[in-house]
Amino acid sequence: MDDSGLTAVSALTDGVRRAAYREVIAAGGAPVGRDEVAEALGVGRTLAAHHLDKLVDAGLLEVTYARRTGRSGPGAGRPAKLYRATAAEHEVSVPPRAYRTAAELLAEAVERAGADTALFDAARAHGTAEGAGNDVGALLAAHGYLPSPAGEGRIELRNCPFHRLAEQFPPLICGMNLAMVRGLLEGSGLDRSWEARMDAAPGRCCVTLADSKNKSD
Amino acid sequence: MTGYHLAQFNAARLRAPLDDPATAGFVAGLDLMNALADRSPGFVWRLAEGPAGDATTVRPTEPDVIVTLSVWESVEALRAFTYQSEHLDYLRRRREWFVPLGYRASLVLWWIPAGTLPTPEEGVARLRALGANGPTPDAFTFRAPFPAPATTDAAPPAPLPARPA
Numbered sequence: 231m232d233d234s235g236l237t238a239v240s241a242l243t244d245g246v247r248r249a250a251y252r253e254v255i256a257a258g259g260a261p262v263g264r265d266e267v268a269e270a271l272g273v274g275r276t277l278a279a280h281h282l283d284k285l286v287d288a289g290l291l292e293v294t295y296a297r298r299t300g301r302s303g304p305g306a307g308r309p310a311k312l313y314r315a316t317a318a319e320h321e322v323s324v325p326p327r328a329y330r331t332a333a334e335l336l337a338e339a340v341e342r343a344g345a346d347t348a349l350f351d352a353a354r355a356h357g358t359a360e361g362a363g364n365d366v367g368a369l370l371a372a373h374g375y376l377p378s379p380a381g382e383g384r385i386e387l388r389n390c391p392f393h394r395l396a397e398q399f400p401p402l403i404c405g406m407n408l409a410m411v412r413g414l415l416e417g418s419g420l421d422r423s424w425e426a427r428m429d430a431a432p433g434r435c436c437v438t439l440a441d442s443k444n445k446s447d
Numbered sequence: 448m449t450g451y452h453l454a455q456f457n458a459a460r461l462r463a464p465l466d467d468p469a470t471a472g473f474v475a476g477l478d479l480m481n482a483l484a485d486r487s488p489g490f491v492w493r494l495a496e497g498p499a500g501d502a503t504t505v506r507p508t509e510p511d512v513i514v515t516l517s518v519w520e521s522v523e524a525l526r527a528f529t530y531q532s533e534h535l536d537y538l539r540r541r542r543e544w545f546v547p548l549g550y551r552a553s554l555v556l557w558w559i560p561a562g563t564l565p566t567p568e569e570g571v572a573r574l575r576a577l578g579a580n581g582p583t584p585d586a587f588t589f590r591a592p593f594p595a596p597a598t599t600d601a602a603p604p605a606p607l608p609a610r611p612a
Contacts, residue, residue, distance in 0.1 A: 344546055345542075400529075401530075401541060404535060404539065405539040430531045430532060430535040436535060
């Protein structure tokens, strides 16, 4: 068995390092410097760099170099070492279980049977049962979406909790996801102020939320 | 620049005729989606016949099965239009208007020499081949794509529009 998942997860046992990882992930793919992480965590930049480099060793982050000022040529200074999340997913199951394979097979079967609507209905009911609270950001964060404000009255979701499956079965899984987000809003009563819509774009979840008061259509 | 383009063929079985209220949502989005395809990066050609300028009159298999047939510069270009545009929400609603085709797949992709055009009959044959053999370089899917055939160095360049010297 491949131990990369275990290596990745073990690298996150240290609390400071876990916080550093969350800080980079929250940037949603944008490279983050050690100074920003140090400041956010309230630790020294040497300690921040140490943890960031350990996360690179574990395959959770990757390094890029860029001149932060956007200048180039003499006088622009050395490129800064920046960190961003890798595309790799890590899964640890003890004992070994293969839920992803099961999910792929189920998705394939639903697609062949044309039972999309049954899946959407189940997802909406699940979301409604899970929906609670009155803070839309906290609600979405609790379900793994990494919500991020994107302009006036609009929220983008930096993480797709179903990423791998959504890439393989976009209409089915993105439709399921939209139904679930709508359910979460309904279950918590937040549907009175927020509206979820399909708004596909690369690099983030296919669903975005708009403040109902700023409805454009 | 590759000497090959990607051909796409899709078949879908209507729940009801196109003048029935049950398919009104599909008909309402058709022109928008065709216009979106036409202006998408990497779009080359799509089948459009009849007075409406779309492919809904083309029925190469059964009377209730409609098709789309198009040509794109790359798998990535077609994927961006299909799954990363407003088209995704249209696709999400497919079961409101269509029932399962009964084949193993409803969409098939294959490579064609740039400058040539595929036919609906070829699309049907490719879809049947995909159903019988699974994905191969001759008939594949987004989930199991194949690269374009290697272009030899001696391949003639695509003709450029004439321009004043």
